[in-house]
Amino acid sequence: MKKILFTFMLLSFSIISACTDKEESVPNKPQEEQQPNVPNKSQDEEHESHENQQEPPKTNTGNTVASNTxxxxxxxxxxxxxxxxxxxxxxxxxxxxxxxxxxxxxxxxxxxxxxxxxxxxxxxxxxxxxxxxxxxxxxxxxxxxxYQNPKEANEQISYQNFSQNGGQKVDLGYNINGYQDAGAGSLWTGWNEGRWALATHTRTENPEAGLKLAKQAVQFLETHMLPIPKQNGFARLDVYKSGNIIVWQDEKLVYTLDSIKEPQKALEIATGFYH
Incomplete structure (x- = not known):
C-alpha cells in the first residue's frame, strides 16, 4: 500500500513540474503587444502634427489662402x-x-x-x-x-533731360521747371526729378489740363518718394486716362507699371515701391 501511495505522489509531482516548466518556457510578450497598436510619436513629431492640424485649408488647389490684409x-x-x-x-x-x-x-x-x-x-x-x-x-x-546686363536694361527706359531738349519753359512750382512740346495734336509737359524723367500728355485743344496734371504730380512728389532707379526711370501720365505707364531700372531688372486708369493713382502705386 505504501508502495502504491509513493508511486502516486511521485507521478503527481512530475506532472506539476512539467506544467511549471511549460509556463516558464513561454517568453514574455513585448510591451508593444501588451498595449493597443498605436505608434509612439516623438515630441517633434507631435508638435509637427499639431501644427499641420492648425494650418488653414487652402481655398483652391495651387492657390494660397485668402487674406483680408x-x-x-x-x-x-x-x-x-x-x-x-x-x-x-x-x-x-x-x-x-x-x-x-x-x-x-x-x-x-x-x-x-x-x-x-x-x-x-x-x-x-x-x-x-x-x-x-x-x-x-x-x-x-x-x-x-x-536683361543680360544693366546697359541693355537701361535701353528700355525712355529717359530724357528735358532742359536740354528745348521747348517752352513753364513753372511747375517747388522750384521745378517743365518744358512743353507740341506735335501731331498732342502736348507734352516734361520735367526731371533726380534720375527720373516725367511727362504729362494732353491734346493741343486742352493745354491747361496737361499743365495742371504736371503741377499736381510735382506737388504729390514733394511728400512721396518714387523708387530710386539704378540707373533711370520714366513716367508718362495721361490726362485722358489711357497710356499711363511708369518704368524704372534696378541694375539688370526693369519694372513696368501699366493698366492704371488714373494718373494720380499710378504715382501712388509707384511710390509704394520705395523702401
Missing part, C-alpha cells in the same frame, strides 16, 4: 511667384474703400507678371473669380523683366 496678400503673391529674380513688391496699393486686394501671377525664367485686382470679397491669389468683371476690377499690372 494687404500685407498678407503681398506675401502670398511673393510665395506664388516662386521666382529667383530679386524683385520687390509695393508696401501697399490704393484700393477703393470696402474692397479687398488680390492678384493673379505668372512667372517665367526671366520675367514675372502680377495683375493686381480689387475685389468685392476676400479672394486668394489666382482665384478663378478674379476673371469675373462683376467680382473684381484690375487696378494695375506689374511686369518685372531681367
Amino acid at each position: 494687404q500685407a498678407g496678400v503681398l506675401k502670398n503673391i511673393k510665395d506664388q511667384l516662386q521666382t529667383d529674380l530679386p524683385i520687390i513688391l509695393p508696401k501697399g496699393l490704393p484700393i477703393t474703400k470696402g474692397t479687398f486686394l488680390s492678384a493673379t501671377t505668372k512667372a517665367e525664367t526671366n520675367q514675372v507678371e502680377v495683375l493686381f485686382f480689387e475685389s468685392k470679397e476676400v479672394l486668394p491669389i489666382n482665384d478663378k473669380k478674379l476673371k469675373n468683371s462683376q467680382t473684381a476690377t484690375v487696378i494695375a499690372r506689374l511686369v518685372v523683366k531681367q
Whole structure:
C-alpha cells in the first residue's frame, strides 16, 4: 500500500513540474503587444502634427489662402511667384474703400507678371473669380523683366533731360521747371526729378489740363518718394486716362507699371515701391 501511495505522489509531482516548466518556457510578450497598436510619436513629431492640424485649408488647389490684409496678400503673391529674380513688391496699393486686394501671377525664367485686382470679397491669389468683371476690377499690372546686363536694361527706359531738349519753359512750382512740346495734336509737359524723367500728355485743344496734371504730380512728389532707379526711370501720365505707364531700372531688372486708369493713382502705386 505504501508502495502504491509513493508511486502516486511521485507521478503527481512530475506532472506539476512539467506544467511549471511549460509556463516558464513561454517568453514574455513585448510591451508593444501588451498595449493597443498605436505608434509612439516623438515630441517633434507631435508638435509637427499639431501644427499641420492648425494650418488653414487652402481655398483652391495651387492657390494660397485668402487674406483680408494687404500685407498678407503681398506675401502670398511673393510665395506664388516662386521666382529667383530679386524683385520687390509695393508696401501697399490704393484700393477703393470696402474692397479687398488680390492678384493673379505668372512667372517665367526671366520675367514675372502680377495683375493686381480689387475685389468685392476676400479672394486668394489666382482665384478663378478674379476673371469675373462683376467680382473684381484690375487696378494695375506689374511686369518685372531681367536683361543680360544693366546697359541693355537701361535701353528700355525712355529717359530724357528735358532742359536740354528745348521747348517752352513753364513753372511747375517747388522750384521745378517743365518744358512743353507740341506735335501731331498732342502736348507734352516734361520735367526731371533726380534720375527720373516725367511727362504729362494732353491734346493741343486742352493745354491747361496737361499743365495742371504736371503741377499736381510735382506737388504729390514733394511728400512721396518714387523708387530710386539704378540707373533711370520714366513716367508718362495721361490726362485722358489711357497710356499711363511708369518704368524704372534696378541694375539688370526693369519694372513696368501699366493698366492704371488714373494718373494720380499710378504715382501712388509707384511710390509704394520705395523702401
